Amino acid sequence: HAEAKKDFKVGWSIYVGWMPWGYAMDHGIVKKWADKYDINIELVQFNDYIEGINQFTAGAYDGVMATNMDALAIPSAGGVDSTILVIGDYSDGNDAIILKGKDKLEDIKGQKVNLVELSVSHYVLARALENIGMSEKDVTVVNTSDADMIAAYATPDVTAMVTWNPMVAEILKEKDAYNVYDSKKLPGEIQDSLVVNTQTMKDNPAFAKAMTGIWYETMALMSGGDAAAEAAKAAMGEASGTDLAGYEEQLAATKMFYTPEGYIGFTEGNLAELTQFVSKFLFDHGLLGQDATSPDYIGIELADGTVVGNADNVLLRYTTEYAKMAAEGKL
Amino acid sequence: MRRLINRQPDVVVRFGLMLIPFIAVVIAYMIASEARLSANPNDKLLPGWSTIAAAIERMAFLPDQRTGSYLLLQDTISSLTRLGIGVAVATLIGGIFGVLQGLIPYFRATFSAFTGVLSMIPPLAVLPILFIVFGLGELAKVVLVAVGIAPFIIRDLALRTEEIPHEEIIKAQTLGASTWQIILRIVVPQMLPRLIDGVRLSLGAAWLFLIAAEAIASDSGLGYRIFLMRRYLAMDVILPYVAWITLLAFTLDFALRLFQRIAFRWMYRGN
Amino acid sequence: MRRLINRQPDVVVRFGLMLIPFIAVVIAYMIASEARLSANPNDKLLPGWSTIAAAIERMAFLPDQRTGSYLLLQDTISSLTRLGIGVAVATLIGGIFGVLQGLIPYFRATFSAFTGVLSMIPPLAVLPILFIVFGLGELAKVVLVAVGIAPFIIRDLALRTEEIPHEEIIKAQTLGASTWQIILRIVVPQMLPRLIDGVRLSLGAAWLFLIAAEAIASDSGLGYRIFLMRRYLAMDVILPYVAWITLLAFTLDFALRLFQRIAFRWMYRGN
Amino acid sequence: MTRVTVENVWKVYGDQTVLESVHLEIEPGSFIALVGPSGCGKSTFLRMMLGDEAPSRGRILLDGVELDAEPSPDRGVVFQKYSVFPHLTALQNVMLGLEFAASPVMARLFGKAKRKAKTEALDMLNCVGLGHAVRKYPSELSGGMQQRLAIAQALIKKPKILLLDEPFGALDPGIRAEVHEILLRLWREEGMTVFMVTHDLSEAFKLGTRVIAFDRVRTRPEEMKAYGATVTFDLKVDGKSVPPRPELREQLAAAAQ
Amino acid sequence: MTRVTVENVWKVYGDQTVLESVHLEIEPGSFIALVGPSGCGKSTFLRMMLGDEAPSRGRILLDGVELDAEPSPDRGVVFQKYSVFPHLTALQNVMLGLEFAASPVMARLFGKAKRKAKTEALDMLNCVGLGHAVRKYPSELSGGMQQRLAIAQALIKKPKILLLDEPFGALDPGIRAEVHEILLRLWREEGMTVFMVTHDLSEAFKLGTRVIAFDRVRTRPEEMKAYGATVTFDLKVDGKSVPPRPELREQLAAAAQ
Numbered sequence A: 001h002a003e004a005k006k007d008f009k010v011g012w013s014i015y016v017g018w019m020p021w022g023y024a025m026d027h028g029i030v031k032k033w034a035d036k037y038d039i040n041i042e043l044v045q046f047n048d049y050i051e052g053i054n055q056f057t058a059g060a061y062d063g064v065m066a067t068n069m070d071a072l073a074i075p076s077a078g079g080v081d082s083t084i085l086v087i088g089d090y091s092d093g094n095d096a097i098i099l100k101g102k103d104k105l106e107d108i109k110g111q112k113v114n115l116v117e118l119s120v121s122h123y124v125l126a127r128a129l130e131n132i133g134m135s136e137k138d139v140t141v142v143n144t145s146d147a148d149m150i151a152a153y154a155t156p157d158v159t160a161m162v163t164w165n166p167m168v169a170e171i172l173k174e175k176d177a178y179n180v181y182d183s184k185k186l187p188g189e190i191q192d193s194l195v196v197n198t199q200t201m202k203d204n205p206a207f208a209k210a211m212t213g214i215w216y217e218t219m220a221l222m223s224g225g226d227a228a229a230e231a232a233k234a235a236m237g238e239a240s241g242t243d244l245a246g247y248e249e250q251l252a253a254t255k256m257f258y259t260p261e262g263y264i265g266f267t268e269g270n271l272a273e274l275t276q277f278v279s280k281f282l283f284d285h286g287l288l289g290q291d292a293t294s295p296d297y298i299g300i301e302l303a304d305g306t307v308v309g310n311a312d313n314v315l316l317r318y319t320t321e322y323a324k325m326a327a328e329g330k331l
Numbered sequence B, C: 001m002r003r004l005i006n007r008q009p010d011v012v013v014r015f016g017l018m019l020i021p022f023i024a025v026v027i028a029y030m031i032a033s034e035a036r037l038s039a040n041p042n043d044k045l046l047p048g049w050s051t052i053a054a055a056i057e058r059m060a061f062l063p064d065q066r067t068g069s070y071l072l073l074q075d076t077i078s079s080l081t082r083l084g085i086g087v088a089v090a091t092l093i094g095g096i097f098g099v100l101q102g103l104i105p106y107f108r109a110t111f112s113a114f115t116g117v118l119s120m121i122p123p124l125a126v127l128p129i130l131f132i133v134f135g136l137g138e139l140a141k142v143v144l145v146a147v148g149i150a151p152f153i154i155r156d157l158a159l160r161t162e163e164i165p166h167e168e169i170i171k172a173q174t175l176g177a178s179t180w181q182i183i184l185r186i187v188v189p190q191m192l193p194r195l196i197d198g199v200r201l202s203l204g205a206a207w208l209f210l211i212a213a214e215a216i217a218s219d220s221g222l223g224y225r226i227f228l229m230r231r232y233l234a235m236d237v238i239l240p241y242v243a244w245i246t247l248l249a250f251t252l253d254f255a256l257r258l259f260q261r262i263a264f265r266w267m268y269r270g271n
Numbered sequence D, E: 001m002t003r004v005t006v007e008n009v010w011k012v013y014g015d016q017t018v019l020e021s022v023h024l025e026i027e028p029g030s031f032i033a034l035v036g037p038s039g040c041g042k043s044t045f046l047r048m049m050l051g052d053e054a055p056s057r058g059r060i061l062l063d064g065v066e067l068d069a070e071p072s073p074d075r076g077v078v079f080q081k082y083s084v085f086p087h088l089t090a091l092q093n094v095m096l097g098l099e100f101a102a103s104p105v106m107a108r109l110f111g112k113a114k115r116k117a118k119t120e121a122l123d124m125l126n127c128v129g130l131g132h133a134v135r136k137y138p139s140e141l142s143g144g145m146q147q148r149l150a151i152a153q154a155l156i157k158k159p160k161i162l163l164l165d166e167p168f169g170a171l172d173p174g175i176r177a178e179v180h181e182i183l184l185r186l187w188r189e190e191g192m193t194v195f196m197v198t199h200d201l202s203e204a205f206k207l208g209t210r211v212i213a214f215d216r217v218r219t220r221p222e223e224m225k226a227y228g229a230t231v232t233f234d235l236k237v238d239g240k241s242v243p244p245r246p247e248l249r250e251q252l253a254a255a256a257q
């Protein structure tokens, strides 16, 4: 059932790769593109990342900024057919395992590890342990709110933690903090994306076009290397509670796709393999739903139309259709 | 030697004694802060006075570079608006349901068990549900505050209403009053000051819910700022904000008490 | 036609009326759930009864695959332990400070303004400080609960202590009692049941602080589970957990009331 | 002028019989003083007269008609406490009865109607000697003034019957005497029937035209629950001229303990 | 046997003078009945006797020695309400005074000492006719029983002076008479000096060996604050044999209003 509508709500939260959205909202870029397609787009900031995804899953929002893993685990596993419209970046060091006073990953054995359970941090930990032949059984995971990571690190009984930027940067300033493993070693596995409701997208191509347009215009501005780019990045840094230098530091740990071509190229790589790591982690932690019998329970449709996993239950899709339009200047 | 219970400090001594714990806290803070700062001059946990003063100036007296607004002012307005609307809604609901539940046996039979159970549900636990049902806008925050305190206000007011001497209700009936007239002229006027008591008692919880709601979804507000700053452990901002919230809470409580005294003179006249 | 206030439902009607709001909620849930599930059979927001039943079975009656323990049991034990210790500590502090503050003028002059201010500070806002000072372990959670409710208990008990008729204190003195003896034999025994009232009143807040603390850093507990499950919107687990917490809160309240009745018969004898 | 008939009235709470087989025939315009030991059911009897409680058996008739099963303006009442509304001034307390009758929805009068009600209420307040305190709240009035206010408030509805439950129990003897005078005057002027419960025998004989004592006949502990109190003495007196015979007084005093 | 001397005692609260120039010389073993209108300062006087309040001017001497500035066991007291401890049984209430004296830290007795105290307390309870109710809590006792308990509790300390503030004000007349007898008997046996405030003149004359009335001499409203009450009547009577002259009684009645 086609349902064309005019008002769209998209949630975003503070994270290095998503700050451009806030900037676009504050500086009229969102309005410009919305006007162009004669729709209204409201970008709403969530203090709590997960709440935004929940809202999206419950149907209150048309799109949300999320990682591929959370998109699969929450809306898709919740039966909401979701599409990754744009991958803005992948984490290239933003997520890190930090040990206090120890500098080797192996030293984590037997420790209590503070992290946001079932989040990307958890995934990083699982992948890291897997790489050195350990498993989660070798550590004790303590669920800790992301807002309190820095405070938590300051307490004596916290000796190991997994978290993301800007907390990582802040914590690594401590003398005894060692980054023993980070997402540089998992290139492309943690994708920060704009996820939209597939049905909404199909019914409202204008929405998809406008969002894509907003993103790449902001990206162009940001990567310009001129004074305007500096000013934009400074504003983004400010909004995330740090300054230009701090923001640049975070960007350095982020592989941004400043151009549509970058994103298209990424999807043509080993995306199928990457998604399987994520599916496996989610399955192992029961996050694909109680009915899931294997990591392949939910099918993922790649940009070229091939399906990874169960073709009868495709609930997460990658699309480059609109990025291609942007690349061709057809938006 | 008189017994300790019979010894009354005079005004001057009383004032001095009152200051002691406050001064003790300040001194303890200074010592701890000094110690930490001498170990690590960049320590953020217990910032020195000058750092705090700078933060206060930045938040309260200088316009924000990004938005040009005064952050403390803007946060305060946001939070107080939400709190005000939430508390007002809860007061209205609490007033109506409380009076009816306390006065009318059929109403009480229908709702008292239900509000009893409602008031036992910890609102923080249903926070996720509330957000999902009411969205993440201003509405959800207001609803959380209202939902959080309304059951308490209802139950408190229903109890107070039941405490109205049965004699008064009988007397009103012998004067020919209908149920509606009793509510309007006898019960509601006597319950308004009690309602204020109930609201005062639940203000603490209201602040709590507001802060919790702002922590999850917001782009301004005192709770939002504290949780945002928590990510960076910017205690130089958090501490003044906590002090400010405390002051606001105190002022609100005082204002309600004052209003009660002025608006309901009959309670305070005579003895 | 008798006035509405004079009409009393009989026992059967009363029971029926009592059920109405509960049944209404259940029906409303069923309709909404049905509607959502027919649109999306995997919908997690309002799961059907069978899904909820399965979740209950999984959490309560089947050992967890990873750890082999019964999650609901383990969460309940963790939470109740923390709550119990926190409340016990607050009760002890509240009892001692409350009685002294209510009875001894010098003590009151020193501490009443301070506890007044303390009780206005929203504990959620100072969480980071508590964590740093008390660590992230069990201690911090217990302390948060204790710190959260102790000021209220102190103030409540101090008020109750002040309400002891002056005549009783005079009488005790004419019987030769010292301050200490008055505390021991007159004030404390009469304040114990009041203290229980104070604890009952603050149990709601205690649950709140416990859940908040567990949401921030924990590896078990009812609040932990709810906030963890929130990460993937597992309402089939969250809803039974909320119901369970409500039941626990209700039971605790009931147990305290029962204890009060049994232990302090003098309050309930006679009229 | 109203005739009250009490026909074989019983009152049972659960398994406790409070009153049993009370029969009374009250002449119009009587001033009935009810005495009896504490807990014998005097207040219960008054509550049944009010309609606040229903008799378990038997019935009460006003001029031959069974009385309303709930309080109504034909039966005014003054209790020992809580008879006036603390949130209203003396004047507002007295006007209330007029406002209820004239304004069903707002329960308030405005303009001319209000002025008229006010005049009437002021007259009533002057009658009970509260003309100087019309703007005061009850908490600013002494106990005696409060009870006078309660009487004024009840009388503005011109009730056929006035019920008083130990109305002066909490007053000083001197103040009591003063209120007695006012009450007697108003009773004579209004011609209503008065029922007054009192613990004070001299008050009963001073004011009443008829003194009725309730008491239990069976007082063995094991009988206490099953048997209630009933009328044990019923004396027509003229308290102002004929003091009761001393032996009788003693008997009554014993009954009242 | 204690002689009480009240020397020019004044009591001023803020700018309100409550009592002024009270002079009294009380013979050992007197039974003083204090009467006077409400608010004239009777309770205030009693509180000064207790040591709960200090006189603003003047002093009170017991056998020539200024009295303790706080309540002490040589002056027992019974108030109208709250004189007994609700959380203790009748027996515990009476034993309390003995336990305070013998056990400074625990305020409890054990073993033999406890048994001895218990015997003494039981005797006292029998004296006031509460031998059958020793295990009951005050809330289970009637008003009259509670006041008898309060008296027993006070007397176990063998006070030189017993202060009573309207002790029987809330009791039924019959019960009152019963407690009067007990009080008179104990007063005679113990030989203590009794001060009793009462509103009931016949009670004052029935019990007192001396009736003292407090009243204000200046009653013009503008003078009310600046001038306090003082002793206006002081009659040595023997209530048991010589009733006071009727005119005097009337005067007193007027003063008491």
Ligand SMILES: Nc1ncnc2c1ncn2[C@@H]1O[C@H](COP(=O)(O)OP(=O)(O)OP(=O)(O)O)[C@@H](O)[C@H]1O
Residues within 6 Å of the ligand: D013, D018, D036, D037, D038, D039, D040, D041, D042, D043, D044, D045
């Ligand atoms: N609602 C009720 N339910 C059960 N028992 C009641 C109720 N109301 C009164 N009683 C009982 O009925 C008896 C008579 O009570 P009532 O108040 O009529 O006595 P009373 O004669 O007015 O006494 P008093 O002189 O103390 O006022 C008492 O034993 C009381 O316990």
Ligand SMILES: Nc1ncnc2c1ncn2[C@@H]1O[C@H](COP(=O)(O)OP(=O)(O)OP(=O)(O)O)[C@@H](O)[C@H]1O
Residues within 6 Å of the ligand: E013, E018, E036, E037, E038, E039, E040, E041, E042, E043, E044, E045
């Ligand atoms: N602590 C106080 N502070 C100020 N005024 C007081 C205080 N205690 C008593 N008063 C005033 O002193 C006056 C006398 O009070 P008191 O209680 O002694 O009177 P009383 O003779 O015992 O009256 P009653 O017969 O009503 O008991 C009253 O006007 C009262 O308001």
Ligand SMILES: [Mg+2]
Residues within 6 Å of the ligand: D042, D043, D044, D165
């Ligand atoms: Mg009665």
Ligand SMILES: [Mg+2]
Residues within 6 Å of the ligand: E042, E043, E044, E165
């Ligand atoms: Mg007095």
